[in-house]
Amino acid sequence: MLEAKNLTKRYGSHTALNSLNLKIQPGEIFALLGQNGAGKTTTINLFLGFTEPTEGTASINGISVAEHPQEIKKYLAYIPETVMLYPNLTGLENLEYFSSLAGFDYSKKELGELLATAGLQSQAFGQRLAGYSKGMRQKVGIAIAVAKKAKVLLLDEPTSGLDPKASNEFSRTIRSLAENGTAILMATHDIFRAKEVANRIGIMKEGNMQSVIDASSISANELESLYLKTV
Amino acid sequence: MHFNFITIIARQEWASIFRSKIPLSLFTVLLFVSLLATFTGWQYVSKFNHQQKTAHHQVHDQWMNQPDRHPHRVAHYGYMVFREKSPLSFFDFGLDSYVGNAVFLEAHRQNTVNMSEAGFSNGMLRFGELSMAMVLQLxxxxxxxxxxxxxxxGLKQNGVLKIMLCQRASFLDILIGKTAGITGVVWILFLPLLLLCLIAGNLLIAGGINADALLRIMLLTILYALYFLIITMLVVTVSAMSKSSxxxxxxLVLIWMLFFIVIPKSAQTLGSSLHTAPDKIAFEQAIEADVSKQGDSHDPDDPHFLQLKAATLKKYGVDSIAALPVNYGALVMQExxxxxxxxxxxxxxxxIGIYKSQNAVSSIHGFVDPYLAIRNLSMNLSGTDFDSFTAFQKQTEKYRFEKTKKLNEIHLTQIKYQNDSKQKVSAENWQKQPDFTFRPVPVSENLSAAGLSLAALLLWVAAGIGALTYVSSKRAYQL
Structure with missing residues (x-):
């Protein structure tokens, strides 16, 4: 569903991503771990089509992102580190707006159900986003992704700055999306969250994928030791 | 490009501008300034035109009440003609404040147009007057x-643009939608205001709206709509190219300074240095020198007039001026x-050619500065441009020449050569002469004179669309 073949991105003499080979199947969650500048966000940007690869290909559902940047939008959704959206609009209005930009025309009831699925309390639906906590905004971000019925979800540091409860709720929602067949690529600094939610974990350093681990085969402490040793 | 997504984005942009208090507060200030400019403009033009009318009636009465006189005395008595301001001059003062509106007409002399507001004002006028056109242009x-x-x-900075781009709308849809939303807001706030002020001002000053005025009002509204669209496309393009708000x-502030201060001043300076105009004294001296060269009627030995004398005597078959059936003195004066x-x-x-060349430099700069393009078009359509002024100057000289010629004809046929200065003719002779009426430049001529500016404005629209398309094609601007 989501594949990188020899995917490379260079900015002048600096190699941001070096020959990445990766395949993520439907229903799978792949977590990218690494320090700042390791190449996690570059990988996500290459899959989103925001930047062109220097070499190799990124493809979604067999379609090259670089060649068909508009076509692949049908299949993917994206949640950044901080979901800001429109602070003057309510959660419901934000969801309505973004889902209409994806070509969906949901009723108010359906929009409410989507927000509820993402874990947002119903009292917050009609409140302006300016008054939302970061966790609440992330939930609206999830609702936007769910509303799009995307087959691929790209997450860039989605739990950064969230309190443990919000982080836990977020992880549960992500897992349930994967159970429904969504392929998920998540860049994160949070080793324990990666271990908790992902099927496979990749550790990156200076643009190179150093190791890929089956999350079920390693404990959180072992993962932390490996990570520290790698970076 | 998806029209559906563009509409959704435009509606959202529109709504988010109206939800915020700052744009409406800014609009309230501009509304107040526009209404103030319209009111003071209308008051000023009405008062000015009333004064011109009163002065004209006074001058005309004095002319008509002259007693029976020698026609040459009447020619030297002179006549003053006035130019009333155009009905739309309340909207755009243009050059009106800097050029004159009255000229004293007399025999033998081509007086320049005098009595500009600048000549009677303190230095404050140098800083510009408050007109509605200035509000709309600057x-x-x-x-x-x-x-x-x-x-x-802003969307780029807080990551919303990425989320938007991950929906189905393209970057071009977003940029066009944003442009449409902002343009819609600006049009709905300012175009009805513009239209209302133009119609009301025209009605109050001219007492009605004729087809010419209606056409000018419609064209002004359309051209200002295009100007706002151009500025909006520019703002959206720059915003899309910037990493942060x-x-x-x-x-954009830098561009504003370039467009509204640096380029207009530079264009003006460049125009006057490329095409140097003579000062008033040099202009008059050059005319005097040419007149002396071609024939000085006051010089008894002037070859041209000696030739005229010989030809006249031959024509009438006489050997002296005194024997001529017509007054030779009048003939000399007319020549x-x-x-x-x-x-x-x-x-x-x-x-005028030099001034037009200077103005052309400014018009050409309209291709790099849309403000210069709309400024020229706005002046032209408001009848406060350079052509309107030169039309007045030319019409007055024509009128002066015809008036003097008629008086010379009276002199020629009704006054005998002997004891010339002691004779008089009936006042009816000049009472029958038509009065001066200024014929404003027709709108078609105005538009053709502003052809370069019109082309520049239309090219700016195309360039704006091109810029949005170009920026949307560059992935670097999406991050």
Whole structure:
């Protein structure tokens, strides 16, 4: 569903991503771990089509992102580190707006159900986003992704700055999306969250994928030791 | 491009501008300034035209009440003609404040148009007057900058643009939608206001609206709509190219300074240094020199007039001036008038040519500065441009020449050569002469004179669309 073949991105003499080979199947969650500048966000940007690869290909559902940047939008959704959206609009209005930009025309009831699925309390639906906590905004971000019925979800540091409860709720929602067949690529600094939610974990350093681990085969402490040793 | 997504984005942009208090507060200020400018403009033009009318009636009464006189005394008594301001001059003062509106007409002399407001004002006029055109040309772009600088850069900065781009709308859809939303807001706030002020002002000043005025009002509204669209496209383009809202604002303020201060002043300076115009003294001296060269009617030994004398005597078959059936003195005066008027017209046309070349430099700069394009078009359509002024000057010289010629004809046929200065003719002779009425430049001529500016404005629209398309094609601007 989501594949990188020899995917490379260079900015002048600096190699941001070096020959990445990766395949993520439907229903799978792949977590990218690494320090700042390791190449996690570059990988996500290459899959989103925001930047062109220097070499190799990124493809979604067999379609090259670089060649068909508009076509692949049908299949993917994206949640950044901080979901800001429109602070003057309510959660419901934000969801309505973004889902209409994806070509969906949901009723108010359906929009409410989507927000509820993402874990947002119903009292917050009609409140302006300016008054939302970061966790609440992330939930609206999830609702936007769910509303799009995307087959691929790209997450860039989605739990950064969230309190443990919000982080836990977020992880549960992500897992349930994967159970429904969504392929998920998540860049994160949070080793324990990666271990908790992902099927496979990749550790990156200076643009190179150093190791890929089956999350079920390693404990959180072992993962932390490996990570520290790698970076 | 998806029209559906563009509409959704435009509606959202529109709604988010109206939800915010700052744009509406800014609009309230501009509304107040516009209404104040319209009111003071209307008051000023009405008062000015009333004064011109009163002065005209006074001058006309004095002319008509002259007793029976020698026609040459009447020619030297002179007549003053006035130009009332155009009905739309309340909207755009243009050059009106700097050029004269009255001229004293007399025999043998081509007086320049006098009595400009600048000549009777203190230095404050140098800083510009408050007109509605100034509000629309200079302040509305600032309003557009303030409501639009973060329209894309802000979304980029907080990551919303990425989420938007991950929906189905393309970057071009987003940029066009944003442009449509902001343009819609600006049009709905300012175009009805513009239309209302133009119609009300025209009605109050001219007492009605004729087809010419209606066409001018419609064209002004359409051209200002295009101007606002151009500024909006520019703002959205710069916002889309900027990494942050702060960068976008700084770039746009810099562009505002370039467009509204640096380029117009440079164009003016460049125009006058490339095409140097003679000063008033040099202009008059050149005319005098040419007149002396061609024939001086006051010089008894002037070869041209000696030739005229010989030809006249031959024509009437007499051997002395005293034996002529017509007054030779009047004939000489008319010949002198024809010569001086012809030379004046030649020099005046040259001078106008130089000024037009200077103005052309400014018009060409309209291709790099849309403000110069709309400024020229707005002046032209408001009848406060350079052509309207030169039309007045040319019409007055024509009127002066005809008036003097008629008086010379009376002199020629009704006054005998002997004891010339002791004779009088009936006042009815000049009472029958038609009065001067200024014929404003037709709208078609105005538009053709502003052809370069019109082309520049239309090219700016195309360039704006091109810029949005180009920026949307660059992935670097999406991050």
């Amino acid at each position: 302040l509305v772009p600032l309003f557009i900058i303030f409501i639009g600088f973060q329209t894309v850069a 702060k960068n976008a604002l700084m770039a 002198g008038e024809t010569i001086s008027s012809g030379i004046f017209n030649k020099h005046f046309d040259n001078l």
